[in-house]
Amino acid sequence: MLRQYNTPMKTFKFRIYPDKKTISLLNTWFGQTRFVWNYYLNQRTVTFKDTGKGLSYVDNAKDLTQLKKQDEYQWLKECPSQALQQTLKHLDSSFKDFFSRGKGYPRFKKRGFTTDALHFPQGFTLDGNKLRIPKIKTSIKVKLHRDIKGDIKSIIVTKNKANQFYISILTDYEPTLKLKLKKEIGVDVGLKEFAICSDGVKIKMPHFTNNGAFKLKKLQKRLSKKIKGSANREKARTKVAKHQLHIANQRKDFLHKVSTKLINENQVIAIESLTVKGMIRNKKLSKHIANASWGEFAILLNYKASWYGREIRTVDKYFPSSKMCNSCGYIKEDLKLSERTITCKGCGAVYDRDINASKNILQFSTVGVTES
Helix, strand or coil: CCCCCCCCEEEEEEEEEEEHHHHHHHHHHHHHHHHHHHHHHHHHHHHHHHCCCCCCCEEEHHHHHHHHHHHHHHHHHHHHHHHHHHHHHHHHHHHHHHCCCCCCCCCCCCCCCCCCCEEECCEEEECCCCEEEECCCCCEEEEECCCCCCCEEEEEEEEECCCEEEEEEEEEECCCCCCCCEEEEEEECCCCCEEECCCCCCECCCCHHHHHHHHHHHHHHHCCCCCCCCCCHHHHHHHHHHHHHHHHHHHHHHHHHHHHHHHCCCCCEEECCCCHHHHHHCCCHHHHHHHCHHHHHHHHHHHHHHCCCCCEEECCCCCCCCCCCCCCCCCCCCCCCCCCEEEECCCCCCCEEHHHHHHHHHHHHHHEECCC
């Protein structure tokens, strides 16, 4: 599926530090939005099974208004109404993605197993590093580590599994196009090296998961020894979550740096159209492929290229980029994974397998946006 990024929108994410009273209130609201999500997910599922017809956002929104009037559900009025309405919109979007884009069926949310979120399209103010949201009298401190560009359209307050609070600010962002360049480059992704470029540059694979595995194992072992439901178990669980988050942040930072460097230095970037979901089914390589995050890397390249006037080209996932000699076109059908340096039987050329593949990707690529 080709992905297009026509609307110039950008999200700025910052850490926030609510006080104890605000944390208690936010946790209550998170629970109420989870309830609304689960309640109407169940209602939609049951209705479709019984009648064969689905429910829309409008149907759910009307029902929610009546639900809040019932004595049994009066507590739903504590949460800002727009946050509950946005939860219904997100649920509706999940169903649309399921039917139109083939994504997974929406799942029920459980406390502690998902990132909690409150979406505010209006009614908030951000004055310097002070955030105010509806129904909370005190301001919340925001750690602003960079300037916010564009007009603010909405905000999302989130809490991750490590009990850290963040605010994501969605803005109407108008990026400045970069100067056009003459350089074009082909990029072949791998497991030993993360990326091999057609100009001979190889970017090493950072093994963040493997490097953090020993500490993660130790923290998980400590967690397993704690009594379920105890305060010490919650502390141990938080430590595990923070370490996992640290690994994920390392990976994300690396992907942003590599994708930005390629966008800054090249006018055309050619990549393979990979189906990562299918490749992960390989039990021997699934962990390494997941660590590489090729799908996320492609997404970053796609939207940055659309922002800054660059061009992404792709080759089909079945294209024999490694097997084909870039000099004469001879295809070595019996190529083994262990063969890194190849002597072409057609023209006698000796070439590096991965650099040869990246050259073929550049030469035979067409305009498009890769799948993830």
